[in-house]
Amino acid sequence: TATLRSLADARGIYFGCAVDNDEITNSSLAALAGTQCGLTTPGNAMKWFATEPTQGVFSYTLANEILAFATANNMKVRGHTLVWYSQLAPWVTDGVWTNETLTAVMVNHITNVVGYFKGKVIHWDVVNEAFNDDGTFRNTTFYQHIGEAYIPIAFNAARAADPDVKLFINDYNLEYDAKATAMANLVTKLRAQGVPIDGIGSQGHLVVGSLPSTVASNLALLASTGVEVAITELDIRAPTPISATDLAQQAADYTTVVNACLAVSSCVGIETWGISDAFSWIPSVFSGYGDALPYDADFQPKAAREAIAAALA
Numbered sequence: 001t002a003t004l005r006s007l008a009d010a011r012g013i014y015f016g017c018a019v020d021n022d023e024i025t026n027s028s029l030a031a032l033a034g035t036q037c038g039l040t041t042p043g044n045a046m047k048w049f050a051t052e053p054t055q056g057v058f059s060y061t062l063a064n065e066i067l068a069f070a071t072a073n074n075m076k077v078r079g080h081t082l083v084w085y086s087q088l089a090p091w092v093t094d095g096v097w098t099n100e101t102l103t104a105v106m107v108n109h110i111t112n113v114v115g116y117f118k119g120k121v122i123h124w125d126v127v128n129e130a131f132n133d134d135g136t137f138r139n140t141t142f143y144q145h146i147g148e149a150y151i152p153i154a155f156n157a158a159r160a161a162d163p164d165v166k167l168f169i170n171d172y173n174l175e176y177d178a179k180a181t182a183m184a185n186l187v188t189k190l191r192a193q194g195v196p197i198d199g200i201g202s203q204g205h206l207v208v209g210s211l212p213s214t215v216a217s218n219l220a221l222l223a224s225t226g227v228e229v230a231i232t233e234l235d236i237r238a239p240t241p242i243s244a245t246d247l248a249q250q251a252a253d254y255t256t257v258v259n260a261c262l263a264v265s266s267c268v269g270i271e272t273w274g275i276s277d278a279f280s281w282i283p284s285v286f287s288g289y290g291d292a293l294p295y296d297a298d299f300q301p302k303a304a305r306e307a308i309a310a311a312l313a
């Protein structure tokens, strides 16, 4: 059977899956991800807490483990993420900042991390989860001290550090009108100002049987801003253990998302947040939910995997 990565390649897009450091040491997971996924994203290893745990002290050990895995399997890599309110280092979260000092800290972080991975990643999620669900700006450490300007400052710093990597803004619930409209408006405004934004990532953390009717229309809205779009963190969770009914519905829901990407010429790829239900963030955050990925916990393909393949074929 054709692999998901080869089917995606034939359509001119990528199929990817995120992996984490404790996952690639599992030989079953590593073999599956390496075979099926043409691109990967470190689930945690490039986040601020990992890359700059102490101010001015940069650590790339964990990230380099993922890069070595990607290289060994001929996979591209998305960098994730430079400026996010979560999984910051405590010195950032707990620091006493002014606009000027936090701007300097943010720019220094971006300059070092993007510079280090220059030529090794194809995308950066420069800014992650900047919006509330109602489309207002999330009141993060960066927003509090720098205001909305933290976003263009971050993108300009990333571009200065690597002129070639594609720079993305990434968020969840972009299937819904309020956040998708706010994102499209922001990207349109910033691009008119010359801010170097190349893409919008739609994470795609969804629930079986509960996809809004606007999945495709809002991906098209994001693409109408003129930048690339990508599905960056797709998973579709169900009450566990997943029922036969939900396995079929999940396959239909994966089809909906894959088709939404295929319908937009500037959609560059689809990535799931993990590949096997053996490793997923869902059960620890959404109690009673899981089984969200294309392969089951025994690394066997689910109906969702066959649905992705069929949609890509």
Ligand code: G3I
Residues within 6 Å of the ligand: 043, 044, 086, 087, 203, 233, 281
């Ligand atoms: O590093 C500590 C370790 O020292 C400790 O022993 C262990 C005990 O639980 O926790 C470890 O930290 C965990 C961290 O991942 C690194 O592995 C946290 O508990 C855990 O909550 C954290 O979860 C990550 C989550 O982001 C945090 O919000 C998930 O693995 C990661 O998949 C998830 O990814 C995010 C994307 O970055 C952004 N979009 C949403 C997505 C899902 O939350």
